[in-house]
Amino acid sequence: MPPEQPTTPTITTRLLSLTGLPSLLSTPHDALLIILNRTTRMLSYGASSLILALFFSSLHFSDTQIGLFMTLTLVGDVLLSLLLTLIADRLGRRRTLLIGATMMICSGVVFATCENYFVLLAAAVVGVISATGGDFGPFRAIEESMVSELTEAETRAEVLGWYVAMSSAGSCAGTAVAGWVVQFLVEGRKWEGREAYHAVFWGYVVMGVVNVAGVWGMTDRCELGGGKGRKGKGKGMGVQVQVLEPETDATRETEPLLAGPSAISRSTLSVMLILWALLMVDNLADGMVSMSWTTYYMDQKFHLPKSMLGDFLSVAYFLAALSSVFAGPMARHIGLVNTMVFTHIPSSAAVLFFPLPKSVTATFALLLVRVGLNNMDQAPRAALIAAVVKPEERTAVMGITGTLRTLASTMGPSVTGVLADGGRFWVAFVVAGALRLTYDLGIFTMFINIKLNRHEEGEQQVEGREGDEEEVERRRE
Template sequence: MLANQPPLRHLLLPQGAAPHASAILLARSLRALVDGYMAVLLPAYLLALGLGPLQVGILATTTLLGSAAATLAVGTWAHRLRRLPLLQWAALLMAATGLGFAAFSAYWPLLLVAFIGTLNPSSGDVSVFLPLEHARLAGAATGAVRTTLFARYSVLGALCAAVGALAAALPGWLTVRTGIAPLNALRGMFLLYALVGMVVWWLYRRAPQISANEAAPAAPLGPSRAIVLRLAALFSLDSFAGGMVINTLLALWLQQRFGLSLAQAGVFFFWTGLLSAGSQLAAPRLARRIGLVNTMVFTHIPANLCLIFAALAPSLPVALALLLVRGALSQMDVPTRSAFVMAAVTPAERAAAASVTAVPRSLAAALSPSLAGALYAAGWIAAPMVAGGLLKIVYDLTLWRACRQIELPEE
């Protein structure tokens, strides 16, 4: 099959995966590219508009709440609709989000666009794209190839987000080189976000349909309801903790605690993204040796300890070193978690399972940025990171205890 594929598919797809997955991987890469710089630039843009840290946190919460609502709608009704047109509509919504943020300066219109749109202030993907793409990927491979395919999905996202973080220096460069006003330079980055949304729409418009032997009829949750609800509750705890240290807030912490510039913060997120991508590439090999659940848990706990120690670090070099180690470990659970959910449910339930596990995660993650923003505004800038790290460790131990006995047919 692969011999007749274009070179791009050779680079993107693992051997044994269906050709239609290449469009998903490429679209994910482009979205991650713009998400990478948006997470860094969003607080700077909002502060430049005259907003405060608490309002930054509330807007991040609103963004995640909107993503949760859209994902819930997908989980409720997507089994009645074709996934590819839904992905095309999501891409158009992405373009409209960029235009809305570039056009508005007042707080309330921005809140509305944040709720309706696809902006992602976190290091992971919490958008409406996620359950649709996961369900389509799950039908493109089986067994170990599926885990590898999800790892490619995560790795490409991490690599492109790392490169995108470097683009956070572009507004400053434009201001120096061309004399453009800093606020207008920041608005230009939102226009670029909108343009990428249109490219993603074009990709999905040209994406091949799934062949009959690759597709499973979609259905709401049935036989797998109990395990999916258990996983959704556990993932929600992890996401609530992660919401306290999303990239937007971590960038704010670095600026307030150590005075890092946007360019310096962009370089930092570039390196953490590279480390994250490398670790996710290694995750399938580790999972084949010790299992999906063990890979999720025993790489996550050291990462969370590093997060706690970084919050209490006495100097910038120590804090950055600990955060880099965290970046090398904290995302190894991403492809393994996705593969675990898809393997633990029946093929017909995959779209619903991806949505049901994603919605509570988005809702939980939406609550904590406002809390973290309030703590920053009160001067307790280390508290969100410490609390987030401790809660994540509780999640890791609970997940291991609850899921270590679950037998997967593919393991």
């Protein structure tokens, strides 16, 4: 029987590989459920962020009350996220997500039925309501840790790319659907505005139920050690039990510094402290030039119709979702750090030069560059964190990362407010762009040669040599 001839990849196969879709489809179905949950959740977050201020205004709450609500909601989300991510691996990741989804349902029911300011505030602070459209609750860090557990090093960035891309698509869809629903109920059915907003929050409840169903469909592979057999697989929603190994010189070197269910070792902290500092710089900059501030600046500068601003953002967000798909395949070819830096630098430069153009067209072009490329570093960044920390530390580390990033971003808007009041609005973009470029250069300098995947089955790779099969084979030997 003649030997089989190697098949040449077709054009279709090559195109599919550029999207990372084969990696996604080869991953256990749990990853698809995680992506589905994130997409539907971001759909509800996008809807709530569009109508929340309008809902409160229809109830005759003051602007001060609305601002206080958003601030306290953000603080509540940060604290809830930190608490649940620190205990998730001990309690069980699926159980923790189930708690979060249940709280999401409860908060949605309160907003769909209640109009008392303090009751709504309590439901938002203690429960899960997104006031800004961002995923600041307990879900993202745990889900990224689960995806990291389900994937191998070579496919992780591509699957995470789809996780980011579908979340952007969900957020855009939620914003659009909420606008259509409110317009139909108010103009077509002659409902009062607050009644239409209540109806949208019932949709929030439905998305919470979808998240509960998605969690119940996940298997033990999502739990710590469940994906690659590093620990015994539990059954159902049971708590994972870890067998401790005898203490050795090697274990003493990585003795946990943080007590509790999700201890973080010295070796991990030595890497993450640098990354956390750089990420806080980046998120301080993002807070200074958030989309709310950016659209406000464009409105003040060009006096554009609100519909045109909405169209601009829709196109930009579509590009962001599309580009996120290609972040994973790019990371496979040029490396995680290179992908993070080389896609983020043009976005940062667009922020830096944003005040410069005198025309709407040039300003819109810079907006497309900024937003269209801005999310391409998210999947490689999550994959980088998963590659440099121990599997049992991922959930806690990602939770702390999200908390610090959120706290840093909350400081930016007040800085921009002071600059805008003083007639120096444009300075915020220059400073933010410079800070973002500082972050990019810092990431490249500090992490370009970092060893990846040391904790995954003895594999060692060097960033920048990920495509060098001989180097990988030599390190394995």
